[in-house]
Amino acid sequence: MVWFLPLILIGGVYFQLLGYLVFLMMVFFLILSYFKGRFWCSFLCPRGAFLDLVLSRISLKRKIPLFFHRPKVRWAIFFIFMGFFIFQFVVSAKNLFSLAFVFVRMCLITTLFSIILGIPIHHRAWCAICPMGTLQTKVKTLNKNKS
DSSP: OTTHHHIIIIIHHHSGGGHHHHHHHHHHHHHHHHHHTTHIIIIIOHHHHHHHHTGGGTOOOOOOOGGGGOHHHHHHHHHHHHHHHHHHHHHSOSSHHHHHHHHHHHHHHHHHHHHHHHTTTOTTHHHHHOHHHHHHHHHHHHHHHHO
């Protein structure tokens, strides 16, 4: 799945409708997380594959700070990113292309954050605070509590 990341990051800049693939991917992994938890993160995430294959070669591979794993930190990051995401939807031009580009832009921003965290800390540092990983964990928890 590593090929999917450059497709969105590069292709999405020139063909914004590719952003809807990000939306479909998000829906898919949220449904999958109900049954398999963060299976997507561990085995299918294109960014995770990029981090493992490319960034791991230049990362300092230090221990991920413990506070990254704290629920309050993870949920704060989730709400900050979701707030930014919603803000972009509200201010976009409300056409198919600008709405799709919101997904491309968020993919670009989160990839940039993953690189910024990945080099000086650990190549998978972003994964500890990823908003979608946080949401997947919550969805799986809801499924466990239902049983």
